[in-house]
Amino acid sequence: MSARPRAAIVVTGSELVRGERTDRNGPFYAREALSLGLTPERILIVGDDPADLEAVLRSASDADVCLVSGGLGPTHDDRTVELVARVAGAALRVDPGLEEHIEGVSRAIADRLRRPYADFAAGVTKQATVPDGAVVVGIAGTAPGLVLQGERCVYVVMPGPPGELRRLWPAAVASKPFQSVLARTSPPGRKVLRFYGASESAVAQALAQAGGDGGGVEATICARDFEIHVDLVVEPGAEERADAVANALREPLRRYLFTEDERSVAELVLELCRARGYTLATAESCTGGLVAARLTDVPGASDVVAGGVVAYANHVKARELGVPEELIAEHGAVSAEVAAAMAAGVRRQLGVDVGIAVTGVAGPDGGTEEKPVGLVYHHVSAPDGEHGHHFSLPADRDTIRSRATVAALHLARRVLTRSRHEDV
Template sequence: MSRPRAAIVVTGSELVRGERTDRNGPFYAREALSLGLVPERILIVGDDPVDLEAALRAARESPVCLVSGGLGPTHDDRTVELVARVAGAALRVDERLEREIEAVSRSVAERLGRPYADFAAGVAKQATIPEGAEVIGIAGTAPGLVVRGGGCVFVVLPGPPGELRRLWPAALASEALGAVLARTVPPSRHVLRFYGASESAVARALAEAGGDGHGVEATICARDFEIHVDLVVEPGAEERGDSLAEALRGPLARHLFTEDERTIAEIVLDLCRPQGLRLGTAESCTGGLVAARLTDVAGASDVFAGGVVAYANDVKAAELGVPEELLAAHGAVSAEVAAAMAGGVRRRFGVDVGIAVTGVAGPGGGTPEKPVGLVHYHVSAPGLEKGREFSLPSDRETIRSRATVASLHLARRVLTRSRHEVV
């Protein structure tokens, strides 16, 4: 069975100018793939109507076109108008939708202390939709729409990622998109995540196993200092997919840390929960990035108590109890101070696990003995203390990111009592 193809059109001049990073295109692509569609392209265009219409016309050649952005009340929000033109549908005001958007707008006007008249024109604009479009809900005041036209099903959702994801299940339940998905057979997947292995080592292991093809598509991606391998397996090729996954597990077993799509922060939190452990962070050069990764995870509060950003030595001493003589003897960037910071945050917050990071992120501040890129990190847990270091000559952002990821992976190894000590 030939799988239907899906084109993705993401609109917003702020994306084209590089002011924001597109999150909707990758989300759409992952979802399309999991549903059995083939994501063939992601087109990112600005708000210029000529460019947007051209992108929509090109995307109309696919059975499905997933669109995000341009559904607001202002003059440069033209997506609905252009989808209607490309689909060959007239525009009309949907009175029921207009009442819904009006109710939301009146509530906003009241909270802001502004007259509703300021919002009225935008309400009428957002309630004007293509003839025959299915309204699947609203997010804020932006409607989600499913539109048939020219042999293509257009799914049109708002640009803010949270709003798009909230309306996505309703799009899947729509009659038009459901009819396309009924013709698909979703592929199976193997997800393997490695830490401490090089991209070339993973590629070599895959090649030695026979490589992809014959119903299995393999992607190898270096991301956040991890190597992510996805094997997309077409129906009928399951045995080959299983064989390739097993071939990767064998020589790289010591580096394999998960076979699902959880982030390292999620894994650390999940390891703490069944043991009833609480966790705190003490950070210098990372400036709170470790805490940020952990609190990016919804529900982290049942494990993560808090963090201390102890940039200055006097803060390390006052807030974390790092002895001043230890700082004088070894310096702030040292294994001894990292260990003292990890123990200090455990005492400070009364937690079971402390993660500490201290280093020279640069671009200045390095010495021959302690160059830019030297980082010490330490994890203190009940019955086990582990510290590590790395020295990575690089830019400030890379050093801080590497330190964040490395400290979380060390926490994973401590919490699992792993015998593998890869950096």
């Protein structure tokens, strides 16, 4: 097969350039492009300055597909549609049907806000002005999603809010101009392996011993969220070699391999609980509810997660979780003994099957020579058994809390699968 069509991604918004917000659309576009058989070659983030945006769009136009997000609103600095039209050499026109639709939405907004529609009228016409020949693939709020066939590049122009972009994305993919590009390629196969407790160098060494990239298999190793993620992108006909590479990674690192799909550790913990009919609750000190947040980020978690207790102060540990005050006095709030008592206490107090507890010193202050900043204890109590663990990580507060959250979830996974031999 010839080289895959290339995708360039342009994400607009001065707030992104200033670091006030994190780009979520670029990574989404890249993942989707790859899954469709395109090669995502670059992500370009640019502010709202028209000259800068036009220069970036012209640079991206040498790709087969230019995926753009942002700058579709009704205000003066929303210039994306105008500049895409200029770069593509297309005239602008007002789409009457689109204008009528956006007017209806805007009138409803005006009524709800008790403002005159005249305040919205200019913005309505602006948002209904599209490049000649553009396909309108839908409207999110008052912003239309567009697909435009340029001289050699297909432009996909979508709203900036991630939820709106993702809602309109399937229609953009199904459009005739986009499909004409996809007809020149085919989605690659993909294998994923997720490890926890293995070092990145150990995974890299195993991959090197398997022969690394080549032969139709592209391998990437990414340290993400204190896990090691290996993705194998597989060209048609290279399935046998991909299996060999996966096996070469799997065998020496089996004790650290926790999934071979896209499920997060939080999803795995919830699924393990569901399979056993268990409910779960968390008792957290230094993580301040982050473990519960990870679990409840998963849609449908309510059938497993009953709740949680953020027991930051010692008297809350004693009163709400029933941790004996003398135990805290003897061992300290940051200890294996208190972590075990917190896990047992939240099981008892909330009437659940599984209790996950975390207590530690997140810093930057509060550490001692005996219990330094970065010392964290976890304990999981369940009908399958219970297990505790600890780590000491000299790092900043956010890193310690994030590491503690992930470690607690993996400890729960290990207890629920009765697999406790992994390094935490």
